[in-house]
């Protein structure tokens with residue numbers, strides 16, 4: 200059976216989803232989960248984009264053990280230098296250099312002739328090869344490029360030493376049969392195509408990213424690119440979990456497999472959803488909450504008689520196993536440690552102890568602590584930085600349908616100083632947020648507020664996601680608690696701390712990204 204390499208770009212194209220802005224700790228957390236999932240390559244970022252991106256790629260390159268770490272770069276020497284500076288620490292580094300090849304992009308965006316683009320592509324692959332042997336080259340907007348030109352430019356960059364040729368359908372324009380045919384022709388008609396591996400990168404503008412990737416695989420792709428949960432620019436990228444499960448479920452058709460540990464899919468999906476704030480729709484294939492739920496009588500009857508009647512894959516395959524050990528307030532460190540191991544976490548003693556304290560606190564409030572609760576606690580502990588300026592000490596709220604909502608909040612600063620304030624608002628959350636604004640002297644405009652429960656039941660752990668803005672800068676914040684007001688307070692304080700860091704970076708001229716990668720035209 201052929202092996203298809205999975206190139207994950209959750210941390211690069213995935214982070215290009217409007218409204219997503221991950222910090223280095225969050226990216227490291229996702230990177231280590233991607234390694235557990237077993238992706239072949241992870242694209243850690245675009246180092247020339249900002250100091251934040253550069254530092255994150257460098258940190259990931261240092262942390263990741265086996266997986267190839269790729270850094271994206273435009274076809275300009277200063278971007279390539281920056282990409283190498285960040286990715287050189289990886290055990291297996293790759294530089295991914297791209298340039299657009301469609302007439303639309305060459306004429307209107309690059310404002311260069313096809314011959315100029317051809318020369319730049321050759322020169323930049325040659326330049327990148329001075330740094331690293333593993334060079335991936337992408338023809339941006341290949342899906343709308345002239346195939347004869349595409350064949351010429353690909354042949355030329357392979358001659359310069361490109362090891363992987365990526366064929367993006369950048370704007371999700373092609374139909375599966377067209378994308379498959381494009382890959383077939385490139386592989387069979389380019390004389391030196393056997394000297395490079397071919398890769399697909401499909402976008403989901405018409406909802407066909409996964410179908411196109413699969414068509415590419417049937418026609419000879421060796422690598423496919425995608426993101427967890429299909430997040431990414433505009434309508435997103437091909438969802439890796441869907442490609443992997445399609446190959447697994449229809450082995451007889453594709454005769455291809457990936458190196459993924461499929462049992463890590465569910466956890467990876469939940470982690471990416473939590474840290475990016477991009478909720479997974481309930482009916483999403485493979486990882487949606489309803490993907491293995493059966494509602495109607497005839498289906499339930501079939502399932503009770505034989506699961507194969509309505510399930511083409513099992514929830515266990517993607518790691519949704521029923522827990523045999525139920526953790527609650529009477530559980531001790533051994534059971535907790537055992538559970539962490541079972542969930543695949545490898546943590547330092549210090550982190551285990553901190554997570555255990557959080558677990559005990561939660562178990563006091565909740566009858567049964569689920570696997571999802573534990574994963575959420577551990578992941579939150581792992582990314583919480585002790586250097587945050589403000590911490591919640593205490594809050595109190597008075598609210599009702601005939602009183603003016605009033606909040607009192609006490610914050611503790613990193614220096615141990617406490618400050619207390621009170622304020623009113625239109626509702627309890629507004630009152631709390633007004634109070635925090637007064638305390639910090641850093642009024643924030645709330646542009647998004649979302650709440651979801653981590654697990655089921657009335658005592659479920661609630662997670663609040665906020666997005667706030669100050670001037671031109673936007674940041675996200677998250678908070679968790681069994682009390683949704685407390686989760687709301689924590690989310691706002693988290694956003695405030697991130698805003699302080701972001702403003703500090705910008706004052707030091709360290710970051711060019713005022714806004715997250717979203718843009719309103």
Ligand SMILES: CC(=O)SCCNC(=O)CCNC(=O)[C@H](O)C(C)(C)COP(=O)(O)OP(=O)(O)OC[C@H]1O[C@@H](n2cnc3c(N)ncnc32)[C@H](O)[C@@H]1OP(=O)(O)O
Nearest residue numbers: 245247248249272273274275297298299308309339369432
């Ligand atoms: C299809 C994709 O997903 S591609 C990846 C998209 N990701 C990003 O854009 C990452 C975030 N981007 C950024 O931070 C910025 O755009 C930067 C730092 C990369 C560049 O910023 P700036 O120098 O201010 O340029 P700006 O973004 O306004 O314009 C892009 C320039 O790069 C050029 N360009 C675009 N793609 C390429 C390429 N592959 N190779 C060479 N030049 C390119 C454009 O033609 C334009 O050039 P011009 O200034 O001569 O007109």
Ligand SMILES: CC(C)C(=O)C(=O)O
Nearest residue numbers: 297337339340367369
């Ligand atoms: C940079 C390339 C691979 C890309 O993201 C695209 O074309 O969509």
